[in-house]
Amino acid sequence: MRIGVIGTGYVGLVTGACLAELGHEVCCIDNDRAKVDRLLAGDCPIYEPDLPALIARNRMAGRLSFSSNTADGVTSSDVVFIAVGTPPGADGEADLSFVHAAARDIAGHLRGFTLVATKSTVPVGTGDDVEAILAAHAPDVETAVVSNPEFLREGCAIGDFLKPDRIVVGAETSRARAMMEAVYRPLTARGHPLLACDRRTAELIKYASNAFLAVKISYINEIADLCENIGADALCVAEGMGLDARIGARFLQPGPGYGGSCFPKDTQALLATARRADTTLSVVAAAETANRRRKRNLAARVADATGDLTDKVVAVLGLAFKAGTDDMREAAALDLIPGLQARGAIVRASDPEAIDAARTTMPGAAFFRDAYAAAQGADVLVVLTEWPAYASLDLERIRRVMRGHRVIDFRNLFAPDAVVDAGLDYVSLGRPACRRSIGAHGHGAPVNDRMQPALQSPDMD
Numbered sequence: 001m002r003i004g005v006i007g008t009g010y011v012g013l014v015t016g017a018c019l020a021e022l023g024h025e026v027c028c029i030d031n032d033r034a035k036v037d038r039l040l041a042g043d044c045p046i047y048e049p050d051l052p053a054l055i056a057r058n059r060m061a062g063r064l065s066f067s068s069n070t071a072d073g074v075t076s077s078d079v080v081f082i083a084v085g086t087p088p089g090a091d092g093e094a095d096l097s098f099v100h101a102a103a104r105d106i107a108g109h110l111r112g113f114t115l116v117a118t119k120s121t122v123p124v125g126t127g128d129d130v131e132a133i134l135a136a137h138a139p140d141v142e143t144a145v146v147s148n149p150e151f152l153r154e155g156c157a158i159g160d161f162l163k164p165d166r167i168v169v170g171a172e173t174s175r176a177r178a179m180m181e182a183v184y185r186p187l188t189a190r191g192h193p194l195l196a197c198d199r200r201t202a203e204l205i206k207y208a209s210n211a212f213l214a215v216k217i218s219y220i221n222e223i224a225d226l227c228e229n230i231g232a233d234a235l236c237v238a239e240g241m242g243l244d245a246r247i248g249a250r251f252l253q254p255g256p257g258y259g260g261s262c263f264p265k266d267t268q269a270l271l272a273t274a275r276r277a278d279t280t281l282s283v284v285a286a287a288e289t290a291n292r293r294r295k296r297n298l299a300a301r302v303a304d305a306t307g308d309l310t311d312k313v314v315a316v317l318g319l320a321f322k323a324g325t326d327d328m329r330e331a332a333a334l335d336l337i338p339g340l341q342a343r344g345a346i347v348r349a350s351d352p353e354a355i356d357a358a359r360t361t362m363p364g365a366a367f368f369r370d371a372y373a374a375a376q377g378a379d380v381l382v383v384l385t386e387w388p389a390y391a392s393l394d395l396e397r398i399r400r401v402m403r404g405h406r407v408i409d410f411r412n413l414f415a416p417d418a419v420v421d422a423g424l425d426y427v428s429l430g431r432p433a434c435r436r437s438i439g440a441h442g443h444g445a446p447v448n449d450r451m452q453p454a455l456q457s458p459d460m461d
């Protein structure tokens with residue numbers, strides 16, 4: 001099929017490249033000319049594993065093209081996907097201005113029957129808006145509008161798109177539904193399920209899914225807090241819970257609080273939808289509040305574990321909101337680093353991919369691509385993003401380059417024994433804090449911070 005994709009961000013670019021990989025002829029459109037120029041020059045404007053090779057292969061095969069002219073992606077397309085941003089607007093409502101503008105752009109270039117599929121995450125009823133815009137601006141052209149929410153995760157987006165748990169299609173007519181089934185036939189033929197439903201239901205499935213995952217994360221984070229206060233091991237609690245097939249092990253890792261371009265804004269947008277519909281979603285509201293509080297308290301947690309931070313050097317490993325991406329939207333670093341600086345700390349930050357994105361948002365921090373360089377002379381080392389490379393750091397080398405001895409791990413990346421054996425104090429989430437081994441490679445003595453405040457002593461190692 002001939003397909004246009006409007007928006008070449010994290011979702012649009014992956015969608016376009018993957019649909020081309022499935023054999024369709026795809027033209028990706030972006031109104032950011034600089035982005036299109038980079039794509040035309042063979043450069044990939046975002047970090048997403050394996051995406052550059054996928055793009056190159058499909059361009060070579062003549063199935064994938066880029067343009068900043070909307071007509072190129074619309075005029076001769078059977079299906080046009082809208083994959084533009086839906087950032088948070090006033091009162092947590094999704095800002096639909098980009099979706100509406102894209103619909104108007106599309107309408108201006110329609111020729112014959114065209115299916116418009118909304119892949120952006122949009123509140124219930126947005127499909128009706130898109131339909132109305134198309135009807136108003138292209139009254140003589142027949143169109144149909146479907147909802148086709150996207151569930152990919154940054155960092156493993158290609159695998160998620162090509163091996164989806166489910167494809168959701170919200171269509172109001174059998175013709176529209178049949179066209180979407182044709183788009184995804186290469187995937188359904190391999191056994192990936194396509195759930196067809198009405199458009200409003202499809203729109204809600206996306207929000208209900210993201211909000212559920214947000215609840216799961218906030219839940220395990222609060223259980224981890226409880227573990228710290230009563231002397232239980234949150235990782236083992238999570239494992240014990242996750243072995244129950246009704247619960248499942250995924251999204252049960254304590255962390256610094258969820259971030260990224262989806263969960264924070266989607267929970268808020270769902271709450272806004274509920275408010276408008278006069279419906280109480282108290283569970284989602286509680287998860288959202290807990291997450292906000294958790295991120296706001298990150299710097300205080302560091303101070304609690306280390307004492308006065310004035311003029312102390314804090315190395316922060318990880319800036320992106322999660323591993324595998326350069327995306328800084330709603331990243332925990334945006335709360336932690338200014339919070340540390342407000343307490344007088346000097347911040348040295350590192351990330352394998354996100355430094356360019358971070359630099360503009362965090363003035364005053366020094367940035368290093370190399371983790372050991374960031375740790376140089378640090379009093380405290382904080383692990384914030386779960387990059388696999390951090391899990392295999394040489395901890396003895398870290399201890400040698402640091403001035404202090406304290407590691408605060410907001411991702412539970414390390415085995416406590418390995419940290420204390422390297423001569424470092426270790427504070428992680430939902431597990432007792434551990435003191436470094438002195439001399440022999442014995443095990444560190446576990447210390448529960450709240451029961452024994454020794455680790456909180458203000459004199460920093």
Ligand code: NAD
Nearest residue numbers: 007008009010011030031032084085086102120121150154
């Ligand atoms: P993004 O900000 O990375 O990309 C959006 C792109 O659309 C930008 O390149 C922008 O220049 C372009 N654009 C905006 N208006 C345009 C127009 N009228 N014509 C052409 N191009 C236009 O956003 P994203 O992260 O790709 O997210 C897109 C949507 O997908 C959002 O609704 C988001 O909630 C949803 N989503 C995102 C993810 C994710 O992991 N990022 C996952 C699932 C769903």
